[in-house]
Amino acid sequence: MNASTPAPTLADDLAVALTLAGEADLIAMDRYRAQDLDVQLKPDRTQVTDADTRVERMIRDHLAQARPGDSVFGEEYGTTGSSSRQWIVDPIDGTSNFVRGVPIWGLLLALVVDGVPQLGVVSAPALGRRWWGATGHGAWMQPDGGEPRRLAVSGIDELADATLSYNSLKGWDEAGRLDQLIGLSREVGRTRAFGDLWSYMLVAEGAVDIASEFDLKPWDIAALVPVIREAGGTISSVDGAAPMADDSILVTNGLLHARAQERLSIA
Incomplete structure (x- = not known):
């Protein structure tokens, strides 16, 4: 980004994040329940699959083009770059579920600015749902093929x-x-x-x-x-x-x- 290029707005960043979520869903669903899914154990004894690594690589490659000045911190490949703007990536949260065929898993993607999470996308394609929120822009959920609806927590007080x-x-x-x-x-x-x-x-x-x-x-x-x-x-x-x-x-x-x-x- 040069001096004449305006800084991206949070709405711009959200558009990027939602695009990445769509691509991540396609990659992950292509590998979900695949007979040739490659599953490895990491040093901490947690599982990692080829879907995890493919999703994170895709996100890193895209951000390198769309947000070259930002840093990226991911579960599978650590930290790249140094910036007050950092994207934090869990390519498949719930990998054990993913491996066993339980549909509770999905992408977690956040943009953290000066240490504060400002944007988050949670996408669970096997559940047919995607959620997102950004500071000042509300929180939303979109079911497969449906219209987004604004989210609000319950009023239960006991x-x-x-x-x-x-x-x-x-x-x-x-x-x-x-x-x-x-x-x-x-x-x-x-x-x-x-x-x-x-x-x-x-x-x-x-x-x-x-x-x-x-x-x-x-x-x-x-x-x-x-x-x-x-x-x-x-x-x-x-x-x-x-x-x-x-x-x-x-x-x-x-x-x-x-x-x-x-x-x-x-x-």
Whole structure:
């Protein structure tokens, strides 16, 4: 970008991100349930497939042309460049689901400016849904072939009426918070473990009121932040720090955030 070229607006960046999501969906769906899917174990014992690497390479190649001055931080290939504008990529969140044929998986793509997530796209083609949010532009969900609809969190203000999605009991146990989770589960009206990206998008849709988990990386969190905030919800670490400050996340409709955080904290 030269001095005479105007800086892209957030709306411009969102258009780029949605284009990338469409391309990512095509690549991933072509490999979903493929008989020749290549699955490897990374050093941390998590799975990576040829779909993960193909999607991330495509996004990096496109951004190198469309946003050459921006940096990119991805799950599979690390950090490229140095800029106050950074794209954070999880090419397939829920790779284990992808491998097993469970449809809860998808792209997480965020634009972080000066350390703050300003734009997020979450695309789950096997579920037939795409969500996005950008600061000042609202949060939206589009079903396959349908019109986008604006998202808003629920108005549930009592724990006894709330639905909680907790993701993984093992993760809570390893974090030393299983007792706290069980305590909260006894107070809410309903508990489920929808898992991965879907739990948080259900909060943005107003279908779930509290969602939380541990053992996350920045690429698991960044894209969720603008969607949740623009839908009227609250997102933090379990102990109330800023998102991405540690490996945990607590997402609520806002009305229940303080009470959920209190229940999940270690005194």
